[in-house]
Amino acid sequence: MILQHGVKLEQQKTASLRHKIKILPVPEGMAEPKPLAARQGKLDAAGIIAAAEAAQIVDEFDGVALARKLKRLRRLKPDMIVACCFDEDPCTTSAMATLRENTDAVIAGLVLAARACGAAENKIAVATPREARMIKKINPQADLILAGERYPARVLLKRKLFASGKNAAYIGAQACVALTAAVDENEAQSFTVVTVAGDGVEHWRNMRVRIGTPLKFLLDACEASEKTTLVITGSSVTGKAVTNLSEPVTASTRCVIALKKIPRNKTYPCIGCEKCARACPRGIVPWRVLREIQSGAPDPVRMPNVQKCIGCSACSVACPSGIDLTAVISKAAAFKKSGDFD
Helix, strand or coil: CCCCCCCCCCCCCHHHHCCCCEECCCCCCCCCCCCCCCCCCCCCHHHHHHHHHHCCCECCCCCCEHHHHHHHHHHHCCCEEEEECCCCCCCCCHHHHHHHHCHHHHHHHHHHHHHHHCCCEEEEEECCHHHHHHHHHHCCCCCEEECCCCCCHHHHHHHHHHHCCCCEEEEEHHHHHHHHHHHHHCCCCCEEEEEEECCCECCCEEEEEECCCEHHHHHHHCCECCCCCEEEECCCCCCEEECCCCCECCCCCCEEEEECCCCCCCCCCCCCCCHHHHHCCCCCCHHHHHHHHHCCCCCHHHCCCHHHCCCCCHHHHHCCCCCCHHHHHHHHHHHHHHCCCC
């Protein structure tokens, strides 16, 4: 899946984007969402935030309530609000599919979010020029910027914008659509789009499902193999294994990956190739931190920037020796904070 020139994960998106988003029937017994009260007052910043709060919208990328995010951003006064309509994970396409099939709603929600925050600019971020051309055909008025496909693209794009003098903030594509529905239709956020992928399912699809639907329903709809032994929710880079398939889908469940075999990663000694350092978006040099930790008497001064780690695991993905450098950096950061070393 890896690696050339730092971190460049092989994109495996074609299969799940081949078809339109499939609507999964609501499981029997699930309660219907309660209708929202008619919106009151002006559609100013406070009114938009109130609509997001009433609709209980959650940003799918970080799991933060949108109303809370908009309130915080209003205080921080960003120059630009960016709709994140690209997917860093090599298998996930839920943001891309949402933009392709709901372009106008994404744009409308993004404009509302920018108004709520007082941001002067708003942009839709897509991964590639090809994707940009496709969206322009759908809506020529879409104001697009390119994020690229190098992982972690969200961090790299934000750093690029900051270097150009723009203090930018992200909002998810699905959060934009939900905000439009909340303002225009008084509709609560009750559905989400999830990518189902991996060699453990017959059909890779983007599924529109009711929030609260058990994961098993998604896997069954995509014809999960009897040989599936591992299910991961979230990114294949940073996601977590699921042991109970009755676990419900949440607004931030962007991807479900089913695998027939549990990955067996062999670990070898560090060779000092520095690929991890080139991959890190925060200026950390993981291989040097590793050697300092392995010395048995680490010096905090020799482990700069470890507290800035964002847990993207780019260093671990880049490492040809298979070392879990993310865990190493986490340990180093804890050591610098507490002064204790096990």
